[in-house]
Amino acid sequence: RRNPTALVLLVYAGSFAEKTYEWSSEEEESVRKAGPVQVLIVKDDHSFELDEAALNRILLSEAVRDKEVVAVSVAGAFRKGKSFLMDFMLRYMYNKEAVDWVGDYNEPLTGFSWRGGSERETTGIQIWSEVFLVDKPDGKKVAVLLMDTQGTFDSQSTLRDSATVFALSTMISSIQVYNLSQNVQEDDLQHLQLFTEYGRLAMEETFLKPFQSLIFLVRDWSFPYEFSYGSDGGARFLEKRLKVSGNQHEELQNVRKHIHSCFTKISCFLLPHPGLKVATNPNFDGKLK
Numbered sequence: 001r002r003n004p005t006a007l008v009l010l011v012y013a014g015s016f017a018e019k020t021y022e023w024s025s026e027e028e029e030s031v032r033k034a035g036p037v038q039v040l041i042v043k044d045d046h047s048f049e050l051d052e053a054a055l056n057r058i059l060l061s062e063a064v065r066d067k068e069v070v071a072v073s074v075a076g077a078f079r080k081g082k083s084f085l086m087d088f089m090l091r092y093m094y095n096k097e098a099v100d101w102v103g104d105y106n107e108p109l110t111g112f113s114w115r116g117g118s119e120r121e122t123t124g125i126q127i128w129s130e131v132f133l134v135d136k137p138d139g140k141k142v143a144v145l146l147m148d149t150q151g152t153f154d155s156q157s158t159l160r161d162s163a164t165v166f167a168l169s170t171m172i173s174s175i176q177v178y179n180l181s182q183n184v185q186e187d188d189l190q191h192l193q194l195f196t197e198y199g200r201l202a203m204e205e206t207f208l209k210p211f212q213s214l215i216f217l218v219r220d221w222s223f224p225y226e227f228s229y230g231s232d233g234g235a236r237f238l239e240k241r242l243k244v245s246g247n248q249h250e251e252l253q254n255v256r257k258h259i260h261s262c263f264t265k266i267s268c269f270l271l272p273h274p275g276l277k278v279a280t281n282p283n284f285d286g287k288l289k
Contacts, residue, residue: 040125076179167199234268
């Protein structure tokens with residue numbers, strides 16, 4: 001059975017097995033030079049436009065067209081380091097065979113566009129043009145897509161804009177990373193409920209779990225004495241945060257039940273603060289030394 005993520009992408013890109021794509025010289029050159037490709041464009045009137053040609057260039061290449069697709073997406077509030085995180089994922093994918101995948105500590109962090117400051121950087125949805133072929137434990141190769149998304153709740157976006165981008169990225173993701181700062185607050189869960197319900201209705205799936213894997217990534221975690229950094233502490237923290245108890249208000253119970261009903265797998269990872277030199281230096285370029 002084809003990966004559900006691939007099925008969604010097939011709606012946009014057509015059949016991998018049957019459709020051929022006529023490449024222009026400019027498109028061939030753009031594929032050779034890996035970089036972010038805008039596939040969902042947010043227009044000035046707050047409507048959305050899918051760039052089918054851009055998706056075709058990525059998904060209909062010889063190396064990818066007959067593979068199952070695993071899409072990894074990062075979503076969450078704007079200016080919280082989603083693109084920065086995605087670029088470390090890129091570095092790992094390019095260097096995953098190395099003992100130290102981080103590589104040269106004096107090398108700037110490149111890939112998806114990122115910067116410090118208070119204004120938004122990414123708009124719509126971008127996919128890295130190079131698809132990474134990865135062997136599953138059973139030896140089968142899958143095509144891994146890395147996807148960066150517009151942050152929610154910036155000053156230029158409506159609630160509908162935020163809900164649409166978040167819902168679309170969740171619908172086509174095998175793994176959705178929910179990028180949060182410092183803690184998992186009740187409004188974070190409420191927004192997740194709203195956005196996933198938007199996607200569930202769009203997929204017309206009301207009974208089965210419509211989405212795959214969700215990771216709560218909590219940045220700048222300041223309470224390692226309560227729950228340790230990493231996945232183990234994150235699992236214990238999330239179990240407590242998503243627990244449904246009889247003494248909770250019905251609204252709080254419903255939020256948690258809804259989230260559990262939407263994803264086949266939910267996990268959490270707690271990250272420490274990177275330090276003030278990273279957070280407050282306008283000239284920081286991602287060098288780790």
